[in-house]
Amino acid sequence: MIKLKSVFINGLGLIGATMARIIKAASPTTTITAFDSKQENVTTMVAAGVVDQTVDFATGASQADLIILATPVSGICESLHQLAQLDLKPGVLVTDVGSSKETILRAAEPLMDRGVQFLGGHPMAGSHLTGSQNSRLDLLANHSFFLVNGNASPTTIKAYQALLVPAQLHFSALTAEQHDQLVSATSHLPHMVAFALTNTIIPEVDDMAIDPGIPSGGLLDTTRIAKADPDMWTAIFTSERADLLAQIDQFQKQLTRLRTAISVDDQESIHDQLQAANTARRRLEDKR
Template sequence: MQILIVGLGLIGSSLALCIKKEHPQYTVSGWDIQQKSREIAEKQAIIDQVPTDFASGAEQADVIILAVPVKTAAAYLDELENLSLKETVLVTDVGSTKQEIMACAQTKKFRFIGGHPMAGSHKSGVQAADSELFVNAYYIFTDAEENQQELDLLKDLFRGTRAKYVVMTAAEHDEVTGMLSHLPHIIASGLVNQADDLSKTHPRAKQLAAGGFRDITRIASSDPTMWTDILLSNKAVLLNSLQQWQKAMDQMVTWLEAEDQTAIFDFFERAKDTRDLLPDRKQGAIPAFYDLFVDVPDVPGVIAEVTGILGSAGLSLINLKIQETREDIIGILQISFKNQSDLLAAKECIENKTDFYCWIK
């Protein structure tokens, strides 16, 4: 079987590794607008080959995976319509919104099933490819109920992801992800921008934001280009969600002005009860963060000591930073891992070999 992956970023390259691992008999071709990405993917054996051009690769493919943003995917669908594709070709995408791409695909002559692997990473690009990226994440297929044969083909193709498959309508997908992912990204970015305005008057604000504020707004560090595309392709859902959010905040303003202690208490109590019932450490609409916090003393070589312990245990970290939230010590060492098993193993290793205090939020 000939597979063509269009877009060799984090998602596309990681899917390529998963397919090659589970289906070594398949030929995985890769195409990216960036020549360097194509060269790296082929050199590192993430893909088997690079076609001469997009058109020739598409015409030889049995399955085409559009691992690009929604607007770009729609443009590729238009281009595919004018090519001499195999009659049995199946096209899918990985976009974060589904109604727009599904509407575009319905006008085409080839078979299409919408897809959305709900996984991500602190890193991006072909060099961040990770065959473990999708483990236990949800992989959503949209408007596929009447295409069981094609759906089964994709489920088998992506078996190496070890993801959990979910089938829903495009409208349901966009409503759910709009509320659980897109709106939180807007709110987080708004909070960061407001805090930035505050820091111009109160410079200490940035220093104090290094703790919990930084944690709850970390999704604001996401790619601006990608999120502009997501918002515009889920416009109707987000306009409604933002209007509901504004109404809720207007209600809070009213309670504060009236000093309505009961209403304010009920607001926080309901949120707490709901939050406490959410699944713990599961992959959801927003990729989970696997962070270990280590209280380290102000002595030379302490960071090398911690990373050395992790290296000896064969544990790979993906990010490391010092949180300078207190002035009497260097700070708290924050270490990020790509999955929960590495996180828990790292905590155990450091606690067994040092007297440093470690915790997971």
Template structure:
């Protein structure tokens, strides 16, 4: 009987467990988490067969999955290098940066232990063991770091996680950190900086932040992420992120100078270039990246308008992950943004709402 040891029973860890259960119901799963309530929930709902007290109990495992913040993963790899592990054990992680993690795994690899750096590009606005879902990663890219690891080990890990239905992508640690730095880490910094700057700008205007809705809330949504997690991410990818911040500041400086000099052509080019690049994003271009799928619909300024829509979706068992009123004023229609985790949910919702005479303004 294969034994899977997983440390970290949050959203990602518990979702991986659920997927493993589907594909390998006879495997024994041992879990550990700093939160005792998470372990109790996982036991009660049969996500794990046994709750461990510490990393020492990983010595019996055929697979070890580290699903904690990067800083903890690094410490755990150092501890695992001191343990007597199974000869053919496969150790992997789900950390969002890879170069520092790979460095920490070197002592393990020198002992002949297989380590595969991993990173599933998926998430949710919900957190914790109760938020886990077996289909959380469906159609998302799952990065595996390309090292001297034998191909068979990659295959075994992919077979373990087959029910996640991810798109595997082999990548170097440096390329991974550059990529996620630009498309994930930098946007989180920008969103947070914009919220902080806006808060300071409206410090003497109690109405200011209350009026910050619509596009502002949409582009700063990710600023609501866990501060502790993002502090650890930036510290583990600092050199790359600093350089990307410099390039972004240069871009802002360029458009600032164009505005100061009233350079219409450069200002137009700035927006045109961004629009053309943004319009080319999508699964038909580079494959399905994990994302949220939105519908924007008209709603009347009437009591019960939103409740009618959410009830309609609930009756058809469509999972709605977020709802946001972009604009609604007295005596005019408003715009309601409905957010879905999966594209098929958005398509089904669009069909149902259209049949019920709702006007779809756009989708993204």
């Protein structure tokens, strides 16, 4: 099997640092170098003995058997353009952890045209917490990890998967289009709704001359992901406009349908819609 003994990670935020922890657990002798614009992220991982050395992007990329791009989508695309101009090691694998695969695959085309192997990746897990200090080995455990292959060989893909064994992932292969449609519906829309719901409710509560005390569980449950990183989600929303706008349109149709039923006191329709949602939500839990 191909040995990926030198790893360079560009971006040591929550996911990038978690990937570093996973790889170090799988192969303690693997050398991990990294770059991050926030020095505290690098310092944390070097102090933990996970990252062996901090390097600049060009140096780290040129020396690596495996390059992991773990910045926001716009940064991943820029990094792919940079990589296409660098002299990389023969057989190097370039991968990423971004959420917008069609955009990223297009950006990787010049690199693949040079014969460099590219494998898109996306772990379907995370946290509203940010930074390497919140990374942990089990962050991605029992979650899906989508693989969108550009031109990586089966042997190289197996070698990469072997480095991620400690994460206890469920790997799924998708096309870029399938990935983006699925993720837009299951992740991007829920985050958009949480942000919008928070911006709707909190100003109203703040304007009331009443101390709400401890907020209701329903409010906390449905707005938890609004604590997610605004920089990252701005990049996601703007890179996936078409799919997200289509999902928003579908959501508005559901809101309109429920609003209409409430406005005319159609209790049967209200109950049917709530029951359908209840059943669907329970079915999701049954699959876990």
